[in-house]
Amino acid sequence: xxxxxxxxxMVVAATPVFSVQPGEQLPDPAQxxxxxxxxxxxxxxxxxxxxxxxxxxxLAGDLRRLVRERxxxxxxxxxxxxxxxxxYGEFVLLKPPFSSATLLLWGxxxxxxxxxxxxxxxxxxxxxxxxxxxxxxxxxAPLELSEEEHDRIEALLAxxxxxx
Amino acid sequence: xxxxxxxxxxxxxxxxxxFQASVPLWGALxxxxxxxxxxxxxxxxxxxxxxxxFAALTYxxxxxxxSVANVFQNSHSLKPLLYKWSxxxxxxxxxxxxxxxxxxxxxxxxxxxxxxxxxDVLGATLAVQAMxxxxxxxxxxxxSNPFVRMSEPPFEGxxxxxxxxxxxxxxxxxxxxxxxxxxxxxxSFAIAGLLLGRVDAAxxxxxxxxxxxxxxxxxxxxxxxxxxxxxELGWGGFWFWDPVENASLMPWLTGTALxxxxxxxxxxxxxxxxxxxxxxxxxxxxxxxxxxxxxxVLTSVHAFAVDPERGLFxxxxxxxxxxxxxxxxAARAGAMESGALFAPISREGALVFNNLxxxxxxxxxxxxxxxxxxxxxLTGAKISVGAPFFNLTVVPLMVPLFLAIPIGQKxxxxxxxxxxxxxxxxxxxxxxxxxxxLLVYSLRGGPVVALLGIALGLYLVLGALDDLLDRALRGxxxxxxxRLFGIPRSLVAMTLAHAGVGLMVIxxxxxxxxxxxxxxxxxGETTSLGAYSxxxxxxxxxxxxxxxxxxARFSLRDGAGPIAELKPSKRVYTGRQMxxxxxxxxxxxxxxxxxxxxxxxxxxRADLRAYDKPFVxxxxxxxxxxxxxxxxxxxxxxxxxxxPHRRIRASTPQPAE
Numbered sequence: 001x002x003x004x005x006x007x008x009x010m011v012v013a014a015t016p017v018f019s020v021q022p023g024e025q026l027p028d029p030a031q032x033x034x035x036x037x038x039x040x041x042x043x044x045x046x047x048x049x050x051x052x053x054x055x056x057x058x059l060a061g062d063l064r065r066l067v068r069e070r071x072x073x074x075x076x077x078x079x080x081x082x083x084x085x086x087x088y089g090e091f092v093l094l095k096p097p098f099s100s101a102t103l104l105l106w107g108x109x110x111x112x113x114x115x116x117x118x119x120x121x122x123x124x125x126x127x128x129x130x131x132x133x134x135x136x137x138x139x140x141a142p143l144e145l146s147e148e149e150h151d152r153i154e155a156l157l158a159x160x161x162x163x164x
Numbered sequence: 165x166x167x168x169x170x171x172x173x174x175x176x177x178x179x180x181x182x183f184q185a186s187v188p189l190w191g192a193l194x195x196x197x198x199x200x201x202x203x204x205x206x207x208x209x210x211x212x213x214x215x216x217x218f219a220a221l222t223y224x225x226x227x228x229x230x231s232v233a234n235v236f237q238n239s240h241s242l243k244p245l246l247y248k249w250s251x252x253x254x255x256x257x258x259x260x261x262x263x264x265x266x267x268x269x270x271x272x273x274x275x276x277x278x279x280x281x282x283x284d285v286l287g288a289t290l291a292v293q294a295m296x297x298x299x300x301x302x303x304x305x306x307x308s309n310p311f312v313r314m315s316e317p318p319f320e321g322x323x324x325x326x327x328x329x330x331x332x333x334x335x336x337x338x339x340x341x342x343x344x345x346x347x348x349x350x351x352s353f354a355i356a357g358l359l360l361g362r363v364d365a366a367x368x369x370x371x372x373x374x375x376x377x378x379x380x381x382x383x384x385x386x387x388x389x390x391x392x393x394x395x396e397l398g399w400g401g402f403w404f405w406d407p408v409e410n411a412s413l414m415p416w417l418t419g420t421a422l423x424x425x426x427x428x429x430x431x432x433x434x435x436x437x438x439x440x441x442x443x444x445x446x447x448x449x450x451x452x453x454x455x456x457x458x459x460x461v462l463t464s465v466h467a468f469a470v471d472p473e474r475g476l477f478x479x480x481x482x483x484x485x486x487x488x489x490x491x492x493x494a495a496r497a498g499a500m501e502s503g504a505l506f507a508p509i510s511r512e513g514a515l516v517f518n519n520l521x522x523x524x525x526x527x528x529x530x531x532x533x534x535x536x537x538x539x540x541x542l543t544g545a546k547i548s549v550g551a552p553f554f555n556l557t558v559v560p561l562m563v564p565l566f567l568a569i570p571i572g573q574k575x576x577x578x579x580x581x582x583x584x585x586x587x588x589x590x591x592x593x594x595x596x597x598x599x600x601x602l603l604v605y606s607l608r609g610g611p612v613v614a615l616l617g618i619a620l621g622l623y624l625v626l627g628a629l630d631d632l633l634d635r636a637l638r639g640x641x642x643x644x645x646x647r648l649f650g651i652p653r654s655l656v657a658m659t660l661a662h663a664g665v666g667l668m669v670i671x672x673x674x675x676x677x678x679x680x681x682x683x684x685x686x687x688g689e690t691t692s693l694g695a696y697s698x699x700x701x702x703x704x705x706x707x708x709x710x711x712x713x714x715x716a717r718f719s720l721r722d723g724a725g726p727i728a729e730l731k732p733s734k735r736v737y738t739g740r741q742m743x744x745x746x747x748x749x750x751x752x753x754x755x756x757x758x759x760x761x762x763x764x765x766x767x768x769r770a771d772l773r774a775y776d777k778p779f780v781x782x783x784x785x786x787x788x789x790x791x792x793x794x795x796x797x798x799x800x801x802x803x804x805x806x807x808p809h810r811r812i813r814a815s816t817p818q819p820a821e
Binding site: 020022025040041043048049050051054056089090091092095101102104105108109112113117120121123150154155158 | 405520531532535543545546547557638647650683762763
């Protein structure tokens with residue numbers, strides 16, 4: 001009896017870790033694949049950093065069904081996104097659109113790569129006096145041993161280890 | 165009584181760290197060796213005291229002493245022993261105590277293993293380490309004290325969050341902290357170097373093994389966390405670009421860059437300023453990660469603590485340490501002389517390339533993680549930055565980096581021969597593409613991007629192996645084996661680590677070929693999954709020590725007959741009435757069948773989520789190989805000889821290696 005009660009309690013209790021449910025899926029595999037792809041880019045608004053495709057929250061389920069309804073109604077991806085943004089704001093998009101507010105977000109990595117490449121090229125152009133022989137070569141003690149020297153040292157060390 | 169002793173030990177550790185942060189530093193700056201030498205003893209004492217405090221809290225957990233508020237809130241008398249023990253750090257206060265313990269551990273380790281360092285360097289380094297310790301012990305005592313008692317002790321505890329009741333909790337946080345707190349000592353070395361004005365090739369030698377230790381632990385910790393999420397969260401994902409994951413990835417990226425730039429500094433005395441900057445940045449990102457996770461500023465899947473007072477305290481620590489170290493860097497960086505010159509196409513050039521891409525990737529992750537927080541704070545606008553953003557920015561940065569790895573490995577120092585390197589590598593590239601095509605064919609088609617991903621991974625693995633072969637064959641065919649075994653360990657380690665990157669890339673690319681099935685089943689029904697078939701045999705209840713579960717029993721068959729029985733289940737933990745899902749997995753080769761059940765209804769139906777994930781284990785075997793390679797490199801004689809390690813007296817007999 002107690003077992004049955006527990007079983008009942010568990011069945012009724014909210015179930016975690018189940019995002020897309022069997023009944024939700026669209027019969028057309030191509031449409032279903034589209035729904036999955038789109039869902040992965042939409043945020044479950046009540047969750048913390050989860051897409052509606054990954055979330056088991058009730059709201060995520062509602063949004064998944066909504067997305068599928070729109071797909072069945074023949075909307076394209078951009079229309080569905082626009083519809084959701086009009087309802088929930090840009091917060092719903094996990095990939096924020098390019099705008100004045102996200103200028104730095106998208107621009108910083110690209111800008112940093114540019115600046116980095118520029119700085120690296122400066123580093124080399126300052127160092128490279130054309131093809132003239134490297135001026136540092138004479139007055140600089142070699143810090144790195146040659147390949148053969150390495151091999152010899154390793155051999156000597158190995159020999160010593162064996163002896164010791 | 166023991167709990168109070170632990171509390172007292174923690175307060176004493178605070179006092180010791182204040183002493184260690186001031187007196188030896190004074191000694192180091194004034195050239196007073198006697199005062200500077202005090203740092204070593206203080207560091208060891210501080211570690212012992214923090215260890216005592218940690219042991220006391222562990223004692224309270226193991227004995228289920230619910231008069232301690234922290235134990236009451238996070239433990240349960242029926243919890244299995246392993247989770248009572250790992251539960252010590254499964255909460256905010258305990259995990260901060262672990263943080264401080266590891267901080268003190270690194271200080272003590274340097275005090276013990278680096279006795280041949282110059283006294284002023286050692287004194288100043290340990291003093292800086294103690295400043296960090298003092299700040300965080302104060303944080304513990306004043307805002308997050310794990311030793312607070314309750315006036316009316318309850319009979320039973322509230323239990324640990326069920327998601328955390330897993331062996332993963334016993335391993336993942338300690339490893340992760342060993343990594344990200346481990347970078348503190350590298351930071352302390354860098355600050356000491358700047359303070360004393362001594363940043364040279366010897367500095368790089370002494371810092372490298374510590375960087376490596378922290379890097380190995382962080383690599384393992386992140387991989388372990390990813391593997392844990394894969395089997396615990398129930399939908400088989402392995403990386404979610406969650407802010408908490410990003411917080412650990414950022415120090416890993418800059419730590420990896422540091423590991424590479426320190427080589428240039430050690431061997432060529434170049435990139436000094438940059439290497440110091442990376443050392444400071446890496447630990448700053450660790451601090452930032454601690455702030456993000458511990459302040460509750462992100463409300464993400466991982467964040468359990470929400471308390472502004474704590475957030476402000478850590479923010480202050482963050483501002484003082486990051487601000488202070490950057491100010492010092494700005495003041496002293498100019499004084500460092502630039503090192504040896506090198507051509508763009510050279511080993512150094514390749515390592516600069518590595519550093520550039522790793523740093524930009526770090527910046528992309530940092531921007532994406534902080535942007536929504538800052539934008540909301542400044543303008544009130546709420547936006548989300550999730551996985552699609554990070555995939556779009558970080559992945560394109562990794563591709564050129566990965567393509568360059570085998571090339572960089574073949575370039576000589578100072579001036580390399582690009583044509584020569586490429587002339588050998590095209591074999592690996594073609595072989596990689598052919599192998600990928602073959603694999604994709606056997607996995608029944610898939611997107612072109614995934615094919616290229618697998619080809620990239622194979623190219624990395626083959627390129628790495630080819631490097632070893634090349635070295636063995638150099639100078640004729642005689643004594644190939646001798647030469648192969650004569651290759652220095654650090655070089656073998658480098659190629660293995662790079663092969664590990666390749667394995668991971670293959671594993672990630674292969675996720676494009678997984679088969680997924682979401683279906684509702686009745687006992688007796690059968691469904692197909694790729695080349696396999698799954699039959700639901702029965703559904704029934706089962707009980708564990710502190711939970712009840714519903715277990716679905718599936719039998720897995722291939723064409724030849726039954727191969728495994730799989731029992732995914734749903735659990736409800738009695739303490740918190742919180743349900744979790746326990747997945748069932750069947751491994752074949754490097755691939756896995758993965759089952760999770762969801763809703764079970766009165767009609768005896770169960771919702772099933774089933775996956776066939778080809779080569780999925782490579783995602784974690786790759787990083788595992790990278791960490792093992794790190795250990796191999798750490799064991800290399802050349803590193804150890806130059807490393808801060810006590811001289812072994814010639815008279816003591818040494819066992820052969």
